[in-house]
Amino acid sequence: MMRGAICIWQRDMLVLRRNLFAEATTVLAFPLTFFLTFGLGLKGYIQEVEGVSYAIFVVPGLISMTAVLAAFDDSAWGMWFHRIVQKTIEEYRVNPITVFDIIIGKIISGFTSGFLKGLVVGLALLFLTGFQFKLLFLLSYLLYIFLGCIIFSCLGSLCGTLIDKPENLGRIEAVVVMPIIFLAGLFFPLSAYPDSILPYIKSIPTTALFDGSRIALLSGKMDVFYLLQLSISAVISFFLAVRMFEKKMHG
Amino acid sequence: MIVPVENEIELKNVTKAYGSLMAVKDVSFTVPRGMVFGLLGPNGAGKTTLVNMLTTLLKPTSGSAFVGGHDVVRAAARVRSLIGVVLQENNLDRYLTARENLIFHAKMHGMPPSTYHPRIDDLLSLMGLTERQKDFPNKFSVGMQRRLVVARALVHDPRILFLDEPTTGLDPQAKRMIWDYFLSLKGKRTIFLTTHNMEEADFLCDQITIIDHGSPVASGTASQLKEMAESSWFYEIEVDGRSDEYLRAFQRLPFIESASLEDGMIRVCLKKEGSLGSLVEQIDLRDLRRINSRKPSLEDVFLKLTGRRLRQ
Numbered sequence: 001m002m003r004g005a006i007c008i009w010q011r012d013m014l015v016l017r018r019n020l021f022a023e024a025t026t027v028l029a030f031p032l033t034f035f036l037t038f039g040l041g042l043k044g045y046i047q048e049v050e051g052v053s054y055a056i057f058v059v060p061g062l063i064s065m066t067a068v069l070a071a072f073d074d075s076a077w078g079m080w081f082h083r084i085v086q087k088t089i090e091e092y093r094v095n096p097i098t099v100f101d102i103i104i105g106k107i108i109s110g111f112t113s114g115f116l117k118g119l120v121v122g123l124a125l126l127f128l129t130g131f132q133f134k135l136l137f138l139l140s141y142l143l144y145i146f147l148g149c150i151i152f153s154c155l156g157s158l159c160g161t162l163i164d165k166p167e168n169l170g171r172i173e174a175v176v177v178m179p180i181i182f183l184a185g186l187f188f189p190l191s192a193y194p195d196s197i198l199p200y201i202k203s204i205p206t207t208a209l210f211d212g213s214r215i216a217l218l219s220g221k222m223d224v225f226y227l228l229q230l231s232i233s234a235v236i237s238f239f240l241a242v243r244m245f246e247k248k249m250h251g
Numbered sequence: 252m253i254v255p256v257e258n259e260i261e262l263k264n265v266t267k268a269y270g271s272l273m274a275v276k277d278v279s280f281t282v283p284r285g286m287v288f289g290l291l292g293p294n295g296a297g298k299t300t301l302v303n304m305l306t307t308l309l310k311p312t313s314g315s316a317f318v319g320g321h322d323v324v325r326a327a328a329r330v331r332s333l334i335g336v337v338l339q340e341n342n343l344d345r346y347l348t349a350r351e352n353l354i355f356h357a358k359m360h361g362m363p364p365s366t367y368h369p370r371i372d373d374l375l376s377l378m379g380l381t382e383r384q385k386d387f388p389n390k391f392s393v394g395m396q397r398r399l400v401v402a403r404a405l406v407h408d409p410r411i412l413f414l415d416e417p418t419t420g421l422d423p424q425a426k427r428m429i430w431d432y433f434l435s436l437k438g439k440r441t442i443f444l445t446t447h448n449m450e451e452a453d454f455l456c457d458q459i460t461i462i463d464h465g466s467p468v469a470s471g472t473a474s475q476l477k478e479m480a481e482s483s484w485f486y487e488i489e490v491d492g493r494s495d496e497y498l499r500a501f502q503r504l505p506f507i508e509s510a511s512l513e514d515g516m517i518r519v520c521l522k523k524e525g526s527l528g529s530l531v532e533q534i535d536l537r538d539l540r541r542i543n544s545r546k547p548s549l550e551d552v553f554l555k556l557t558g559r560r561l562r563q
């Protein structure tokens with residue numbers, strides 16, 4: 001039991017290690033550009049947000065976004081590639097491992113990749129901001145990243161399982177993933193939303209992730225409601241990913 | 252404990268439907284242990300569908316199948332621990348080197364490094380890939396990829412091998428080498444192979460089943476199958492140019508069972524003896540180079556039974 005999942009995870013980590021430099025450069029490009037242009041370049045034009053400078057305000061969101069997007073991308077494209085292009089999923093399936101092993105292996109791989117990429121970006125940004133965050137706050141922040149990576153890795157695997165055409169996978173990213181990330185108060189405080197819209201925004205799990213994680217990192221406060229919302233989302237997306245993969249495989 | 256079974260593979264009324272399309276229709280047969288069994292059929296006959304069901308990739312719509320004595324649906328994991336599989340497509344991992352592909356497979360089978368390293372060395376050398384073991388398979392020619400896929404299926408020394416067109420894309424030398432290896436397994440391992448290559452079926456298989464449109468149309472040893480065709484009359488005719496024209500003319504004649512063009516020779520199968528005279532009358536004698544009578548090949552049997560030629 002689980003041998004298959006571990007084999008698959010090890011394989012994915014070997015491939016990730018091999019491309020470490022390229023992966024790290026790619027993953028750093030957007031958050032660093034954003035940080036430099038908006039956080040530093042426009043610093044003088046943007047006032048303090050919720051008591052901190054804008055540069056500090058966006059750091060948690062940039063890290064979270066990198067982590068969950070990487071988890072989603074790696075899972076979705078990984079699953080799609082192995083299923084449709086290389087057909088390696090078929091090869092996995094004639095070995096004495098279960099379909100459950102395969103999906104678990106893939107989810108854990110996506111999670112690890114997202115988490116590691118988040119850490120890389122996190123370290124870079126923390127360095128640029130002069131390590132102004134408290135260690136304890138950092139730990140509670142990691143809990144959010146952890147849950148976020150699980151959710152997005154499961155959702156990515158789900159999309160990679162259900163979607164056969166690459167252009168449709170790209171569409172899901174543009175139409176669903178990016179909006180729910182950007183709407184969730186990633187680059188501005190939720191208080192900027194009119195009261196009539198706020199409840200809807202708050203019901204998106206990504207709000208729990210981005211708003212919750214920022215609060216955690218900046219003030220160390222843990223929002224129980226947010227964490228509950230994220231845990232439930234993680235459980236649901238996990239079961240959906242596993243169920244749909246099993247269904248797809250067993251026809 | 253391995254339960255001793257006479258038949259390593261057993262199909263009982265297996266059917267697979269894709270919507271309204273019946274890819275495999277009510278197929279039943281058995282393959283005794285140690286035998287090389289060949290499944291012959293034209294494109295779309297249902298060979299791959301059958302292999303996919305026996306290797307637990309697809310569930311039969313109805314009927315049941317057993318591999319190594321285990322139900323392919325209810326004891327799929329047991330079945331998978333006994334089989335080695337070469338699927339029709341080269342499904343290699345292009346992000347792993349040739350050797351890593353094999354190691355990954357060994358790990359999936361729970362083999363320890365002390366066992367799999369020597370085994371992989373042997374297989375790489377057998378397949379002539381030792382020099383290229385550190386390369387990624389997308390840098391390989393199609394034939395080299397195929398050899399690696401075959402090697403991968405052999406890493407864990409499976410009791411039962413399923414090979415879906417194992418030698419397509421291979422040059423004659425590589426083909427021969429792999430055939431010899433399969434022959435050396437005869438009696439010790441059970442091999443289920445699908446092929447379009449008559450020579451392959453003739454050379455390797457103890458038992459051949461021809462399927463068409465999802466159902467078996469004949470089965471037996473290669474010589475039994477050829478005997479079936481002996482009631483037909485086969486000739487090869489060579490003409491000067493205009494072979495295509497003659498071929499089309501022949502195909503319209505009522506006493507011709509089938510006619511085809513191969514290496515410049517028109518191969519005909521007559522429906523009854525004595526119609527050769529009428530056939531020759533159709534040819535302008537200035538065009539005629541020669542006429543040979545010949546023994547039926549598996550290809551002829553195939554053509555006779557399915558009315559179609561095999562892709563080759």
Ligand SMILES: Nc1ncnc2c1ncn2[C@@H]1O[C@H](COP(=O)(O)OP(=O)(O)OP(=O)(O)O)[C@@H](O)[C@H]1O
Pocket residue numbers: 269272273274292293294295296297298299300301339
């Ligand atoms: N996933 C699928 N969905 C719908 N129809 C399918 C599917 N796979 C196969 N078929 C159909 O089932 C029939 C049998 O296909 P199969 O691949 O088993 O043939 P085959 O004998 O292996 O042919 P080939 O020699 O070309 O490999 C074909 O008519 C094919 O179109």
Ligand SMILES: [Mg+2]
Pocket residue numbers: 298299300339415
């Ligand atoms: Mg096929």
